Amino acid sequence: MxxxxxxxxxxxxxxxxxxxxxxxxxxxxxxxxxxxxxxxxxxxxxxxxxIPAGIDAHTHLVHQGLASLFESKVWVDDFWSGSRAAIAGGITTIGNMTFPAPQPDGTEESPRAAISREMAGAAAEAAVDWFLHPVLYEPAALPDGAIADLAGAGHASIKIFLSDPGLSADEPALLSAASAAKDAGAVMLLHCEDGALLEAAGHELVAAGRGAIANFADARPVAAEAAAVETAIGIARRTGAAVYIVHLSSAAALDRCRRARAAGLPVYVETRPLYLHLTKERFAEPDAAKYTGAPPLREASDREALWAGLAAGDVDTVCSDHAPWTLADKLDPALDVVTARQGVADLETLMPMLYSEGVAAGRISLDRFVELTSANAARIFGLYPRKGVIAxxxxxxxxxxxxxxxxxxxxxxxxxxxxxxxxxxxxxxxxxxxxxxxxxxxxxxxxxxxxxxxxxxxxxxxxxxx
Ligand SMILES: [Zn+2]
Missing domain, CATH: 2.30.40.10 (Urease, subunit C, domain 1)
Structure with a gap:
């Protein structure tokens, strides 16, 4: 032929x-x-x-028209610089988080309006193929049918932050969003840190004069992650919705997911490179703020548990959570444990670092590497076998x-x-x-x-x- x-x-x-x-x-x-x-x-x-080129289902790229809508600083990569970073690291498909932007009248965009804006911005800039996860700040305020409407328009996932104290407490809104997601065949992405516990821990540190970034890990304890993971599992159990836990960081949270999966619940687990390569000792360094991301860096025992989870198939995906800031913005001395700018650039390093520290170092097989970097994300997000396989x-x-x-x-x-x-x-x-x-x-x-x-x-x- x-x-x-x-x-x-x-x-x-x-x-x-x-x-x-x-x-x-x-x-x-x-x-x-x-x-x-x-x-x-x-x-x-x-x-x-x-190998199948990478699929990074969790990025924070900001199209050029968006940055100007925010008063405070936002992440520095648009879809073009982000695409270049992805491609340089072997990735050709990304899933980006689409946040509602503030409107001139002080209200927030609807998820559909945010998606339309981001579709246009990405179309002009992206050199990788992309899909979007609509971020829902206020699921209780969504009109009926909004999640089905998003899925019908081709955006079959939603992202919710359990780290928002209002949301973590609003169980009815979470359950009805989950039921709507299940009915629409959409995946529910959850940031799993309990908002109320975070608020208490952070404010206690600041009030005690211990707000310096060196204490960042104490402001976001494992207990907050474990509690929110329990909430996520409960949502999957009660509604049957597929929940996808983004950037899982601790052994305690992974244990809970492993048990839920063994019981047949549709719980998917993502981790990110930070937790595989770095531990909380970094926060003792003078430039501690360089390493802030939420959840924070954890103990060496958590890192080893995550590597074991990758090898055993307890973790489905390694995604970058690429949320890049300049070093000057990260190290801004005005920031504390509560206001720290979270996230790092990781699109270009995700696959090489995982290959080097994982496959070359003998911690995971090449087959697992391929599953973690492309095939599983393609399956979970409805792109398989168009993406994530060489066939x-x-x-x-x-x-x-x-x-x-x-x-x-x-x-x-x-x-x-x-x-x-x-x-x-x-x-x-x-x-x-x-x-x-x-x-x-x-x-x-x-x-x-x-x-x-x-x-x-x-x-x-x-x-x-x-
Ligand atoms: Zn993120």
Missing amino acids: AFDLVIRGPDVATPGHRETTDIGIDGGRIAQIGGTMTGAEEIAASGLLA AGADADIALWDPGHQRTVDGARMQSLAGYSVYDGWTVRGWPRLVLRRGQVVLADGEITARPGDGRWLRRAGTPPA
């Missing part, structure tokens, strides 16, 4: 299958694996791994991975406008050599060859995971 492109001889690693073979690509899709084929173009890839018919989203390539992380030279990385100076082994998005080369030997606006929105029509 004659195709647009043939990748010759990579070691293909896709869920449940490993084979050294050729990949034929036609019209942006994978047309054939193995067998006789010729390509109008060919890429020699022997010695490289071919005939799938989009040709492929990272040709050089497992031996070693590089020292230097955030100042990376794509995020944050300008630094919390892993600066780390030696990382395993980086993408070449990345294809729908058959088009978007990264070749360190050069981004994508253009803004090349990315496509992915409709997710409410397909609950089995």
Whole structure:
């Protein structure tokens, strides 16, 4: 057969299958694996791994029109710089959190209006394919049918912050949002820290004169995460809705999820790189604020429990929660444990760090790496098998991975406008050599060859995971 492109001889690693073979690509899709084929173009890839390009279901990119709507500072990457960071790290699909923006009259946008605004902003800027998670600040105030309406329009997920003290206490609103999500086949993403416990802990520290960032971990204790995870599990139990716990950080929270999953409840678990690579000792450093994210960095025993959870399949996804600030904004001396700017840039480092510290270090298999970085997110968010797999018919989203390539992380030279990385100076082994998005080369030997606006929105029509 004659195709647009043939990748010759990579070691293909896709869920449940490993084979050294050729990949034929036609019209942006994978047309054939193995067998006789010729390509109008060919890429020699022997010695490289071919893995599904990453799907990062949790990012915070801010299109250029949005930043001006907020009085306070917001994250620094738009969909173009964020796309470059993703591609440089082997990722070609992202799920972005769509927040309602304040309106001139002081009210907040409806989720549908926020989505429309963000669709237009992302379409102009994104070079990766994208989907959106509508953030619901006030589920109690939603008109009837709002969640079904979002799912019907292709946005089959909602994000709710249990860290909001008002929300964590408003059980009826949470349960009715969950029931609506279940009926619409939408996944409910939950930030699991109990808002009331956080409020008490944070204000107690500030009142006692211990508000410095060095005490950030004490302001957001494991107990707050465990309590909110219990709430999330209770929501899944009572409504049958699929709940997806974002950035799970502690052994105690993971234990609760493991038991709920063993009981057959639809509870999905995401963690993020911060908790796999760093521990709370970092908060004793002079630039402690560099590491703030919520939940905070935890103990070494939590980190080891998360790695064990990755290996055992208790954790479904590793997503970046890419929420980049400049170092100056992070280190602003006016900030305390309550007002700290949360989040770090991690799109470019997510996959290389997980490969280096996970696969190369012998903590997880290559198969698990692929599940955690693409296949599971595709399944949970209704994109499988179009995304997250190397198989005939799938989009040709492929990272040709050089497992031996070693590089020292230097955030100042990376794509995020944050300008630094919390892993600066780390030696990382395993980086993408070449990345294809729908058959088009978007990264070749360190050069981004994508253009803004090349990315496509992915409709997710409410397909609950089995
Ligand atoms: Zn987030």
